[in-house]
Amino acid sequence: MKHLLATDGLDPAFATAVLDTAEELKHTLLGREVRKLPTLRGRTVITLFYENSTRTRVSFEIAGKWMSADVINVSASSSSVNKGESLRDTALTLAAAGADCVIIRHPASGAAQRLSGWLAEAGTAVVNAGDGTHEHPTQALLDAATLRERLGSFEGRRIGIVGDVLHSRVARSNIHLLSALGAEVVLVAPPTLLPAGVESLPVTVSHELDAELPALDAVMMLRVQAERMHGGFFPSAREYSIAYGLNERRMKLLPEHAVVLHPGPMLRGMEIASAVADSPASAITEQVRNGVHVRMAVLYHLLASEGAAA
Numbered sequence: 584m585k586h587l588l589a590t591d592g593l594d595p596a597f598a599t600a601v602l603d604t605a606e607e608l609k610h611t612l613l614g615r616e617v618r619k620l621p622t623l624r625g626r627t628v629i630t631l632f633y634e635n636s637t638r639t640r641v642s643f644e645i646a647g648k649w650m651s652a653d654v655i656n657v658s659a660s661s662s663s664v665n666k667g668e669s670l671r672d673t674a675l676t677l678a679a680a681g682a683d684c685v686i687i688r689h690p691a692s693g694a695a696q697r698l699s700g701w702l703a704e705a706g707t708a709v710v711n712a713g714d715g716t717h718e719h720p721t722q723a724l725l726d727a728a729t730l731r732e733r734l735g736s737f738e739g740r741r742i743g744i745v746g747d748v749l750h751s752r753v754a755r756s757n758i759h760l761l762s763a764l765g766a767e768v769v770l771v772a773p774p775t776l777l778p779a780g781v782e783s784l785p786v787t788v789s790h791e792l793d794a795e796l797p798a799l800d801a802v803m804m805l806r807v808q809a810e811r812m813h814g815g816f817f818p819s820a821r822e823y824s825i826a827y828g829l830n831e832r833r834m835k836l837l838p839e840h841a842v843v844l845h846p847g848p849m850l851r852g853m854e855i856a857s858a859v860a861d862s863p864a865s866a867i868t869e870q871v872r873n874g875v876h877v878r879m880a881v882l883y884h885l886l887a888s889e890g891a892a893a
């Protein structure tokens with residue numbers, strides 16, 4: 584295993600190993616004053632971001648640093664990409680400069696896969712940190728870590744993914760990972776925000792949020808991705824919120840043990856009410872915290888564990 588490009592087709596045993604390592608790392612670092620392990624000393628990790636990000640970029644950087652890797656952040660807006668350099672040339676430059684791993688976020692679906700082809704010869708690992716509307720595997724892994732922590736197991740658990748599924752790489756990665764780990768996934772969205780070919784995904788589909796909530800063990804709210812929308816996908820923000828927003832009234836329809844997730848950034852008052860986001864049912868801050876440990880675990884399995892160079 585050299586790259587982490589998608590959860591579609593990812594070996595569930597590998598995913599579980601990442602979750603186990605992340606949990607171990609979390610416990611190891613808990614309460615430590617110096618949060619630094621020597622595992623990736625001498626390794627160079629580069630984050631290459633062509634799209635905005637707060638939590639994903641920061642948590643990859645922290646993850647690398649806590650593992651003692653040298654971490655360098657490249658953002659398209661301040662690199663030679665702005666002078667017209669192609670993705671391929673940029674990638675080859677980073678590999679030639681000594682990158683052991685490139686973590687890429689890009690607006691084009693498939694960009695991480697392309698990169699992994701170009702970097703195969705250099706032996707540089709590639710992690711997909713979000714490619715267009717395609718996949719965001721480390722987000723799904725950190726969501727799974729958070730759910731496992733709160734719910735104990737995936738078997739027989741019913742997870743709702745609500746909102747702009749069409750444009751969401753987070754939804755796609757979660758659909759594949761959660762179902763491979765044994766959970767049932769139900770997509771709740773207006774017909775205009777569901778992807779073509781949804782019938783072929785391992786999910787059930789609903790358009791009625793109120794009807795689904797009482798049977799859910801967790802509900803994952805998605806941001807409405809206005810930047811990827813060209814045209815009217817719903818009548819107005821207010822109508823979207825009324826039909827698909829998780830407000831306080833709706834939260835009461837959930838079972839008591841149910842967990843509320845959101846990958847961030849949240850549009851408070853749109854897809855989620857502030858009172859819900861800040862309630863004890865919400866695991867949104869835990870998601871961010873677990874994101875660091877999960878990304879440490881991913882870097883470990885790609886760069887440090889036995890057989891990593893295979």
Ligand code: NCD
Pocket residue numbers: 638639713719722752753805806808846847848
């Ligand atoms: C998501 C992304 O960029 O795909 N954010 C994240 O990585 N936590 C979701 C989003 O932007 O809505």
